[in-house]
Amino acid sequence: MTADAGLPGAYEGMLPADLVLVCGVFGxxxxxxxxxxxxxxxxxxxxxxxxxxxxxxxxxxxxxxICTWFEERGLTREWLSAPESEFGVGVHRLTGHPTERPGPAPGERLFTFLEPA
Ligand SMILES: C[S@@+](CC[C@H](N)C(=O)[O-])C[C@H]1O[C@@H](n2cnc3c(N)ncnc32)[C@H](O)[C@@H]1O
Incomplete structure (x- = not known):
C-alpha cells in the first residue's frame, strides 16, 4: 500500500501485529x-x-x-546490535501487559521527516 506512515489511521485494520517493522525512520x-x-x-x-x-x-x-522507551512500555529487549556497529538494530518483544497510557489523539501525527541538513 502507499500511505503516510506518520498517520496512525494508515494502520487501520492491521493491528495488533505479530511483527512491527520501523526501519529507516528513527534517524x-x-x-x-x-x-x-x-x-x-x-x-x-x-x-x-x-x-x-x-x-x-x-x-x-x-x-x-530508545531501548528504555520500549522497556518502559512492557517490551523486553530480545536483541541489540553491538555498540561499535555504525547502525543500531533492535528487537523488542511485548512480554508484559500492553501500555495503559492514552494513545494518539484523533488526527495526531506520529512523526514528520526532517529536511536533510
Ligand atoms: C531512510 S529511508 C528507509 C527505507 C527503508 N524503510 C529501509 O529501511 O531501507 C526512509 C524512507 O521513508 C520515506 N518517508 C518519509 N516520510 C514518510 C512518510 N510520512 N510516510 C511514508 N514514507 C515516508 C522516505 O521517502 C524514504 O523513502
Missing amino acids: NITDEDVERTVDFCARSCAPGGAVLWTRHRFAPDLVPQ
Whole structure:
C-alpha cells in the first residue's frame, strides 16, 4: 500500500501485529517524534509480538534511550546490535501487559521527516 506512515489511521485494520517493522525512520525525525512512534509501535504489538527497529549510532547516540522507551512500555529487549556497529538494530518483544497510557489523539501525527541538513 502507499500511505503516510506518520498517520496512525494508515494502520487501520492491521493491528495488533505479530511483527512491527520501523526501519529507516528513527534517524530522520526529532527525539520527541521517536518517543511518540515507539509508544505507537509498542501499543501496536499483539501479545508476544515484536518490534524490529533501526537507528544510526552517530552522536548523540539515541539507541540506549530508545531501548528504555520500549522497556518502559512492557517490551523486553530480545536483541541489540553491538555498540561499535555504525547502525543500531533492535528487537523488542511485548512480554508484559500492553501500555495503559492514552494513545494518539484523533488526527495526531506520529512523526514528520526532517529536511536533510
Ligand atoms: C531512510 S529511508 C528507509 C527505507 C527503508 N524503510 C529501509 O529501511 O531501507 C526512509 C524512507 O521513508 C520515506 N518517508 C518519509 N516520510 C514518510 C512518510 N510520512 N510516510 C511514508 N514514507 C515516508 C522516505 O521517502 C524514504 O523513502
